[in-house]
Amino acid sequence: MPETGILIQSGGQTQEIVTADILIAIPTYNNADTIGSLVRAARNGVLQFSTYKTVIMLADGGSEDSTLERAREALGGWENLIQVLYPLYPIHRLAVSSQAIPGRDSAFQTIFSTAERLGVKACCIIEPGIKSLTPDWMGSLVQPIVESGFDFVAPQYLRHRYEATLINGIIYPMVRALFGRQIRQPIGNDFGFSSAFVRHCLSENTWSRDIERYAVDLCTTLEAIHGGFKLCQALLGPRPQFRREPPLDLSTVLFETAGSLFGLVEQTAEHWQRVRGSEPVPSFGLRFDAEHENPTIDIKPMVEKFRLGFANLQEIWGMILPPATLLELKKLSRQADERFLFPDDLWTRIIYDFAVAYRLRTIGREHLMGALTPIYLAWVASFILSVREVRPRQVPGRIENLCKTYEAQKPYLISRWRWPDRFMP
Amino acid sequence: MWEQIHGLVLQASDRIVTGIANFLPGVLALIVIIAITVMLTVIVRMALRRFLRSVDFDGMVARWGFPEIAEWSPKHSPSLMAIRLVNWGIILIGILMGVNALDATLTSMLVVRLFEYIPHVVAAIIVLAVGTFAARFLARSVLISAVNMRIQSAKLISLGVKWMVMVLTAAMALEQLQIGGQIVTLSFAILFGGIVLALALALGLGSKEMVSRTWEKQDQSEDTKDEGLQHL
Numbered sequence: 001m002p003e004t005g006i007l008i009q010s011g012g013q014t015q016e017i018v019t020a021d022i023l024i025a026i027p028t029y030n031n032a033d034t035i036g037s038l039v040r041a042a043r044n045g046v047l048q049f050s051t052y053k054t055v056i057m058l059a060d061g062g063s064e065d066s067t068l069e070r071a072r073e074a075l076g077g078w079e080n081l082i083q084v085l086y087p088l089y090p091i092h093r094l095a096v097s098s099q100a101i102p103g104r105d106s107a108f109q110t111i112f113s114t115a116e117r118l119g120v121k122a123c124c125i126i127e128p129g130i131k132s133l134t135p136d137w138m139g140s141l142v143q144p145i146v147e148s149g150f151d152f153v154a155p156q157y158l159r160h161r162y163e164a165t166l167i168n169g170i171i172y173p174m175v176r177a178l179f180g181r182q183i184r185q186p187i188g189n190d191f192g193f194s195s196a197f198v199r200h201c202l203s204e205n206t207w208s209r210d211i212e213r214y215a216v217d218l219c220t221t222l223e224a225i226h227g228g229f230k231l232c233q234a235l236l237g238p239r240p241q242f243r244r245e246p247p248l249d250l251s252t253v254l255f256e257t258a259g260s261l262f263g264l265v266e267q268t269a270e271h272w273q274r275v276r277g278s279e280p281v282p283s284f285g286l287r288f289d290a291e292h293e294n295p296t297i298d299i300k301p302m303v304e305k306f307r308l309g310f311a312n313l314q315e316i317w318g319m320i321l322p323p324a325t326l327l328e329l330k331k332l333s334r335q336a337d338e339r340f341l342f343p344d345d346l347w348t349r350i351i352y353d354f355a356v357a358y359r360l361r362t363i364g365r366e367h368l369m370g371a372l373t374p375i376y377l378a379w380v381a382s383f384i385l386s387v388r389e390v391r392p393r394q395v396p397g398r399i400e401n402l403c404k405t406y407e408a409q410k411p412y413l414i415s416r417w418r419w420p421d422r423f424m425p
Numbered sequence: 426m427w428e429q430i431h432g433l434v435l436q437a438s439d440r441i442v443t444g445i446a447n448f449l450p451g452v453l454a455l456i457v458i459i460a461i462t463v464m465l466t467v468i469v470r471m472a473l474r475r476f477l478r479s480v481d482f483d484g485m486v487a488r489w490g491f492p493e494i495a496e497w498s499p500k501h502s503p504s505l506m507a508i509r510l511v512n513w514g515i516i517l518i519g520i521l522m523g524v525n526a527l528d529a530t531l532t533s534m535l536v537v538r539l540f541e542y543i544p545h546v547v548a549a550i551i552v553l554a555v556g557t558f559a560a561r562f563l564a565r566s567v568l569i570s571a572v573n574m575r576i577q578s579a580k581l582i583s584l585g586v587k588w589m590v591m592v593l594t595a596a597m598a599l600e601q602l603q604i605g606g607q608i609v610t611l612s613f614a615i616l617f618g619g620i621v622l623a624l625a626l627a628l629g630l631g632s633k634e635m636v637s638r639t640w641e642k643q644d645q646s647e648d649t650k651d652e653g654l655q656h657l
Binding site: 162163164165166167187241249250251253257297301304305308309311312313316363364367370371373374380 | 562565566568569570571572573575577579580583654655656657
């Protein structure tokens with residue numbers, strides 16, 4: 001078990017909390033501006049579990065601001081508080097990442113170790129960087145575990161139709177098609193875990209360190225699927241996040257998320273090639289009304305970037321994509337902006353081709369994800385156009401169609417995976 | 426007097442004939458060695474070609490990241506270049522052996538010189554390989570980043586970076602080979618300095634307004650590119 005740091009109860013006492021039933025963990029690093037409301041919501045959420053001994057844990061990476069002081073103030077003398085320092089290595093500090101806190105993998109490891117040490121029945125993780133949350137979140141993430149015997153609770157946020165395009169276009173459909181479970185948010189910020197799953201993660205650490213560093217959430221989701229654990233989803237409603245300033249480069253985000261997924265696909269090739277179709281995952285929690293605001297998005301810069309990519313990156317794309325796909329991209333680049341339509345089957349095959357190229361290291365992996373960026377933006381532009389005029393309840397249908405295409409095209413991925421040169425001249 | 430002249434002529438003829446008689450076996454040996462070398466070259470070429478084809482050497486070179494080797498000589502594949510390299514190596518060894526049959530002293534001097542020069546050749550090859558790889562990597566990085574930053578002249582910038590690194594690599598390789606001496610270094614310094622100065626002047630004076638307009642346009646497009654869009 002790794003060193004998890006000191007355990008301090010609120011009020012400065014150093015007496016350790018020996019056991020607990022439920023652990024609500026909040027990983028932090030310099031979150032002084034948002035931690036207060038988050039901890040207050042967690043404190044109120046704990047009231048739902050009056051029959052269980054519930055502990056709130058602050059896993060801090062060594063904040064240099066007043067994060068911990070504000071958290072303690074917000075709790076106002078709450079007794080069952082644990083403060084743990086998770087190790088933050090230079091590689092975490094130096095990395096430019098889309099994650100809410102640096103060293104997220106290390107924080108998860110520390111939380112899991114503490115959960116096992118306390119012998120909790122359920123553990124949930126709520127990440128900072130959120131403007132507001134309701135106490136119901138804790139209930140939605142923990143109740144399926146303590147009352148219905150689930151092992152892994154994935155979050156399901158209410159997102160605007162134009163948001164989470166990376167999850168809608170690559171992560172969700174690909175995880176669903178390859179691993180056979182319809183988990184709507186395979187990567188997220190808030191999860192619930194059972195003690196059995198926590199023990200499993202601590203004993204079966206088989207993922208690549210690099211992938212875990214970038215996408216520990218995706219690793220845990222796939223571990224839950226791979227390990228045959230009982231999965232469900234918690235409907236949490238909107239997750240209003242603070243926008244990162246300056247915004248992170250899109251290629252970096254693609255490298256961390258889609259790149260990590262491709263890496264995990266490589267590691268689990270024996271497993272996913274045997275999976276056929278997909279099964280729905282039960283959902284719990286509150287139902288929320290659909291989106292209210294309707295932001296206007298200009299797709300022109302995205303299409304322009306794709307056209308620029310087509311003019312300049314053909315040589316690189318030619319190393320990754322078969323000639324027939326390049327020809328279709330050529331046709332796509334000539335479409336008018338207002339009728340820009342990226343066919344689902346073309347998009348799916350391109351993603352599968354990039355997954356194969358990631359495995360074969362056809363070009364450097366950061367270059368590969370950089371080369372995917374203009375194509376991804378073209379798909380985003382097409383997706384925005386396709387859902388712009390439809391009713392909110394029709395948007396999931398559009399994503400469902402894409403997922404079915406991913407499932408239908410899976411034999412293409414298997415063929416390319418087994419015989420990579422067959423499609424290339 | 427005539428007898429003396431006759432004797433000298435005979436002695437000279439004897440020396441020449443003896444010299445030729447001594448030299449002829451060497452020439453014959455040289456011809457035999459070269460003939461064997463040529464035969465060996467043909468056999469090695471056939472065997473090597475078959476072997477390289479069986480291991481897909483061209484594909485391997487491309488996968489290792491050196492497609493530029495083929496670009497240097499577009500009509501020839503990397504395997505053909507490797508075969509030629511081995512052939513010329515065998516021919517060189519054959520010629521050295523043949524010359525050795527003619528005059529051992531000359532050959533040993535040549536061999537000593539050759540072996541003294543080999544480290545320079547190896548260093549130059551390493552410099553070229555690393556330089557080619559670096560040029561390719563940097564050019565690709567610049568191209569992808571420039572496209573993602575919506576810079577219209579992405580390819581031109583990438584090509585510029587590639588050739589800058591290649592010129593630097595070539596200068597370093599020539600220096601290792603001790604060809605050109607200071608001329609290469611000076612030429613490179615003048616060329617490189619000239620390019621930088623030209624770019625500075627072009628940007629500072631001639632294209633000041635154009636660059637300013639480009640940056641403004643770039644800045645505006647950066648501001649609006651992902652407005653209201655959250656990818657995660």
